[in-house]
Amino acid sequence: MKEKGFPKDFLWGASTSAYQVEGATYEDGKKASQQDVINKDSYEKFGFATAEIASDQYHHYKEDVAMMKEMGFSAYRFSIAWSRVFPDGTGEVNEKGIQYYRDLIKELKDNGIEPIVTLYHYDCPWTLVEKYGGWLDRQIVKDFEYYARYIINEFKDQVKIWTTINEQSIIVQYWTQKCYIPEELLDGKHDQLRYQINHHMNLAQAIANKLVHELVPGGIVGAPLGYSCIYPLSAKPEDVMAMQNAQALRNDYYTDIYFKGIYNKAAQTYLEEHGLAPIIEEGDMELISDPKAISDFLAINYYASECAKWCEDDGSHTMRWSGVNRSGKKGEIDGFETHPGFYQMCKNPLLDTTDWDWAIDPIGMEYLLRDLYNRYNKPLMITENGLGAYDTLTADGKVHDDYRIEYLRGHIAACKRAIDKGVELLAYCPWSSVDLLSTSNGVKKRYGFVYIDRTDDDPKECKRIRKDSFYWYKKVIESNGEELE
Ligand code: BGP
Numbered sequence: 001m002k003e004k005g006f007p008k009d010f011l012w013g014a015s016t017s018a019y020q021v022e023g024a025t026y027e028d029g030k031k032a033s034q035q036d037v038i039n040k041d042s043y044e045k046f047g048f049a050t051a052e053i054a055s056d057q058y059h060h061y062k063e064d065v066a067m068m069k070e071m072g073f074s075a076y077r078f079s080i081a082w083s084r085v086f087p088d089g090t091g092e093v094n095e096k097g098i099q100y101y102r103d104l105i106k107e108l109k110d111n112g113i114e115p116i117v118t119l120y121h122y123d124c125p126w127t128l129v130e131k132y133g134g135w136l137d138r139q140i141v142k143d144f145e146y147y148a149r150y151i152i153n154e155f156k157d158q159v160k161i162w163t164t165i166n167e168q169s170i171i172v173q174y175w176t177q178k179c180y181i182p183e184e185l186l187d188g189k190h191d192q193l194r195y196q197i198n199h200h201m202n203l204a205q206a207i208a209n210k211l212v213h214e215l216v217p218g219g220i221v222g223a224p225l226g227y228s229c230i231y232p233l234s235a236k237p238e239d240v241m242a243m244q245n246a247q248a249l250r251n252d253y254y255t256d257i258y259f260k261g262i263y264n265k266a267a268q269t270y271l272e273e274h275g276l277a278p279i280i281e282e283g284d285m286e287l288i289s290d291p292k293a294i295s296d297f298l299a300i301n302y303y304a305s306e307c308a309k310w311c312e313d314d315g316s317h318t319m320r321w322s323g324v325n326r327s328g329k330k331g332e333i334d335g336f337e338t339h340p341g342f343y344q345m346c347k348n349p350l351l352d353t354t355d356w357d358w359a360i361d362p363i364g365m366e367y368l369l370r371d372l373y374n375r376y377n378k379p380l381m382i383t384e385n386g387l388g389a390y391d392t393l394t395a396d397g398k399v400h401d402d403y404r405i406e407y408l409r410g411h412i413a414a415c416k417r418a419i420d421k422g423v424e425l426l427a428y429c430p431w432s433s434v435d436l437l438s439t440s441n442g443v444k445k446r447y448g449f450v451y452i453d454r455t456d457d458d459p460k461e462c463k464r465i466r467k468d469s470f471y472w473y474k475k476v477i478e479s480n481g482e483e484l485e
Helices: 034-046 057-071 095-110 126-132 139-155 168-173 192-215 237-260 265-273 284-289 362-376 402-420 468-478
Strands: 011-015 075-079 114-120 161-165 220-226 230-232 297-301 306-309 343-346 380-384 425-428 450-453 463-466
Touching (some): 011 114, 011 380, 057 095, 057 463, 095 114, 095 139, 114 139, 114 380, 126 139, 139 192, 161 192, 168 192, 168 220, 168 237, 192 220, 192 284, 220 237, 230 237, 237 265, 237 297, 237 306, 237 343, 237 362, 297 362, 362 380, 362 402, 402 425, 402 468
Parallel strands (some): 011 075, 011 425, 075 114, 114 161, 161 220, 230 306, 297 380, 380 425
Antiparallel strands (some): 306 343, 450 463
């Protein structure tokens, strides 16, 4: 009988992404990425911090790695900023930029921490956006290959676990947050471009998979996907069908590419009928389905489960995309994704939510792990999971984040139950190692084990302070996931 619980070589750690944590946007030769531009705009519109300093990890990486070691991390998942290495996207490498990642990776390895590298996390070099619109244009696939080949070659001996393009599913839903999209494309008539961007990313991730398989001895590679399990609002057959449709378009549309090299039929048919399907050129599907381009594992970013209900086709063909809660007050989400005649997302009345309306659901984690493993039979890892919350620094310099501990405890227990039911889970890297810039809500929405003493308006010194969850997670890791209380 297999022993129960987390395997001995299980990887424990946490995640971040370059533009959300590094800062030093224009230092040592780095040029802007689209996120530097988008975040400057949200500073002006909503008062959220810019990416210029973020958590200043660029200057604090040694201190941050020391804290990871103190917690007992065996892995750290982070991304490389394309515009730090190639400030203009292609051409000459920026020596100081690549040196930063050499130093960071060395620091991690010296401390016994396995680097899990993400090649791309929303931060397309701005020069490429100016040149041809970034991911809107197919040229990006070639430029991405140039960048990815360089990075994979550079680190092929030190980095064995690679993840490709972060959260294609979320990029489709929130394209203006995750990509720079010019105003004139926002009238709803250009929504096909969401799926065109996604198709370009499918080609790019296929190339990256091939490169890892060809260049990295013993390397494994997979996509980090924003993935939520979806429940039907009721047991009404129409709602259950809506759930299946949502599952096809929001989830299987991506995982079928990664593991089977095909576009999910139900989803693709829906997109074709509504003029949303991407243009696929000759040879594209051959590349995507090449055995060397198939992922070795899925890296899952899971925060919340979702709920779907039936939505009559009113003939209007008007769809809407996922809403967002900008205020951080429960209930102020500004709408739900709607596809008349296919499905509509809705609030799950049975679940509590975060202040930003994300449903809190540890059982959803167990459900999706078992479901994905049963359907694809490939190893899985958790590369994001966490609770965005307002944290308070108390007078005695502490942060009592018992709500975060409760959230993580539930999700780790869910991972354990899934493992006990046979799921091959390789790693748990929640979001995030330190507090950082949220993609949609500034720095006041915090996720870290380490508090970064700054506000949206004032970066102060970005002093690092261990939260209660830091000490709790240390014990979890020490006991290999047995001690959750
Ligand atoms: C994921 C992203 C991360 C991270 C996280 C939390 O979608 O991969 O970059 O930010 O969500 O989301 P938010 O920052 O919007 O709270």
